[in-house]
Amino acid sequence: MLTWGDEYPIHQTPEPVWVAGSDRNFYDRYFFNGYSKDGSVFFGAAFGVYPHLNIMDGAFSVLKDGVQHSVHLSRVMHHERMDTRVGPMKIDVLQPLHSVKITLEGAEGISGELTFEGRHFPVEEPRFQRRSGSRTVMDVTRMTQNGHWNGWIEVDGERIEVSSYYGTRDRSWGVRPIGAQDPQPVVPEKPFQFYWVWTPLNFENLAVYFHVNEDEKGESWNTRAVLGMDGADAEGLMHLDSPKFSAEYEAGTRRISKGLLEVTDTQGRLHKVHYEPLSIFQMKGLGYSHPSWGHGVYKGEYAIEREDFKPGVMTWKEPTNLHIQAISKVTHEGPDGKSSEGIGALEQLFIGPHAPSGWKDVLDA
Numbered sequence: 294m295l296t297w298g299d300e301y302p303i304h305q306t307p308e309p310v311w312v313a314g315s316d317r318n319f320y321d322r323y324f325f326n327g328y329s330k331d332g333s334v335f336f337g338a339a340f341g342v343y344p345h346l347n348i349m350d351g352a353f354s355v356l357k358d359g360v361q362h363s364v365h366l367s368r369v370m371h372h373e374r375m376d377t378r379v380g381p382m383k384i385d386v387l388q389p390l391h392s393v394k395i396t397l398e399g400a401e402g403i404s405g406e407l408t409f410e411g412r413h414f415p416v417e418e419p420r421f422q423r424r425s426g427s428r429t430v431m432d433v434t435r436m437t438q439n440g441h442w443n444g445w446i447e448v449d450g451e452r453i454e455v456s457s458y459y460g461t462r463d464r465s466w467g468v469r470p471i472g473a474q475d476p477q478p479v480v481p482e483k484p485f486q487f488y489w490v491w492t493p494l495n496f497e498n499l500a501v502y503f504h505v506n507e508d509e510k511g512e513s514w515n516t517r518a519v520l521g522m523d524g525a526d527a528e529g530l531m532h533l534d535s536p537k538f539s540a541e542y543e544a545g546t547r548r549i550s551k552g553l554l555e556v557t558d559t560q561g562r563l564h565k566v567h568y569e570p571l572s573i574f575q576m577k578g579l580g581y582s583h584p585s586w587g588h589g590v591y592k593g594e595y596a597i598e599r600e601d602f603k604p605g606v607m608t609w610k611e612p613t614n615l616h617i618q619a620i621s622k623v624t625h626e627g628p629d630g631k632s633s634e635g636i637g638a639l640e641q642l643f644i645g646p647h648a649p650s651g652w653k654d655v656l657d658a
Contacts, residue, residue, distance in 0.1 A: 297375035311372045313344040316429070316468045320589065321374070323384055324579075325395065325409065326638055327442040327460030332571045332620045333357070336407075336446060336455060339579040340384050343589040346472050349374075350588065351382040352577075353397050353405070354578035355448055362448050362601050363578035364400045367592040380597055390415055390438075393462060401599035407444035407455060409462055411575050412495075412559050413521030414438075414530060421467075421515055426479040426579055433467035438499035439493050439521065456540055459495035459636060471589035484655060486645030490538055492554070494566065494623050494637030498523055501566060501625065501637075505538055511649035518556045520564075533558055542650070545658050546609045547643045548573075549619060560627035568639050570619035573604040577641075581616045610656055616642045 298310030306312070313319040322341040328334060340351040349370035354363035377384040381398040387408070397405040415436040423431040442458040443525040488507040500523075508536065518533035525531075533556035541551040546600040552568030577583040578600075586598070609615050619639040627630045646653050 294372060296373050297418060298517075301375075301587055310374065311344060312436065314468075317345045318468045318471050319343070319345055319466075320469060320471050321466040322588075323393070323462065323464060325393075325460065325462045326403065326574075326618065327407070327409070327455065327458045328620060328636065328638075329458055330636060332622070332636055334458075335572070335574050335618075336405075337574060337576075337579050337618070339581075339588075340379075340382070341471075341580075341588050342370065342377075343471055344374060345374070346589050346591070347372060347506060348472070348591060349377075349379055349590055350586075350590075350592075351379045351384075352579040352586070353382065353395070353400065353403060354574075354575050355403065355446055355453075356446070356604070357453070359572075359603055360601055361575055361578050361604055362403060362599075364397075364403050364597065364599050365580060365583070365586040366400065366585075366597045367590070368595045369593075380595060380630065388530070397442055401597060402449045402454050403444040403447070403599070405444065407442055407446070409440050409442055410439040411438040411461065411462075412500050412523050413525040414527045415464075415516065416519045416521070416530060418504065418517050419515055419627075421506070423514075425483070428479050429468055431469045433465055433469055435463055435465040437461060437463040437493055437502055439495050459643070461493035461495075461638065472587075472591070484646075487642060488647045488650075489640070489642040490540075490552075491640040492552075492568070492621075492637060494635050496623075496625060496633050496635035501623075501635075503536055503556070503566075505535075505536065507647065507649075509646040509648060511647060518554070520558070531559060533564070539652070542658070547641075547650075547652070547656070547658055548609055548617070549641055551564065552621075552639060558628070565626040567624045567626070568619075569622040569624075570639060571622055572620050574618045574620060574638075575602070575604045575614060575617060576616040576642075577609065577613050578602075579601070582613045584613050610658075612656075615644065615656075616640075
């Protein structure tokens with residue numbers, strides 16, 4: 294079957310573009326967040342393509358005055374991966390690896406037109422590979438880019454002018470669990486464990502990126518830390534060494550109350566970044582771990598639904614509430630004694646044992 298993609302020189306195999314390997318869980322996704330410089334407004338968007346499920350879905354969510362307003366969308370894509378529209382939501386690549394536009398035309402009371410421009414060349418994260426026994430659970434490539442947003446958002450008639458907001462976008466593709474759950478897991482089953490911290494941060498003249506996956510012993514199996522000055526190309530990104538992240542948690546929870554990142558630059562000098570969470574953005578507002586709008590779930594030929602909730606009063610221990618981004622004030626302490634303040638997202642998803650945090654079970658605190 295031929296599709297729009299076959300018109301472009303992007304083939305990776307002898308197959309037409311509509312074929313993406315052999316794994317049913319292959320996906321291709323955009324993620325975005327953006328926020329005012331005081332953190333009072335925070336928005337996020339996600340857009341996913343699932344070639345072997347023949348589904349395309351999207352979501353847009355705005356957090357303001359303690360209320361998160363979200364709209365979820367899904368459609369059968371009829372194997373056309375290049376038509377990146379689901380109902381009133383559309384993604385346009387304006388300049389590859391630099392600028393992308395989101396359009397939302399009257400989706401259940403939420404509208405917007407937002408353009409992202411990168412501050413530096415995207416950071417390629419190390420390849421994520423995890424197996425359960427011999428079965429591949431995750432095999433993913435990701436790229437992350439900090440930048441600025443301009444445009445507008447409207448929620449129930451209230452217009453928000455977005456002028457030089459900070460934010461981040463990522464692109465990821467590969468294999469991870471999507472759609473319906475596998476009816477036959479690998480035996481003997483083992484308790485699921487996942488410790489994930491992802492923190493793209495924006496300062497006045499530079500951006501800092503850090504992420505880590507740790508196992509139950511606290512040993513990293515995937516991590517990267519990068520400093521990007523405005524305008525840095527691929528060679529100009531400064532890869533930081535020996536990243537160490539430590540956290541304090543709110544009493545009786547797995548929510549970070551304070552964080553500290555320590556890294557060394559290419560000259561061996563120590564840098565510290567302190568995190569002070571301000572508010573919580575629920576990732577299920579974008580479909581992550583959502584009980585009915587999970588990524589790749591079949592909703593019929595076309596479906597759209599609005600939901601509103603207050604993240605600050607939601608129970609942390611409910612499994613669908615575990616995955617969050619904490620909008621955080623951050624302070625960078627440089628090796629020369631100078632410091633600067635910025636803002637960013639402290640994404641966190643913690644399930645299962647983690648010795649450094651004192652957790653021994655699935656959701657003990």
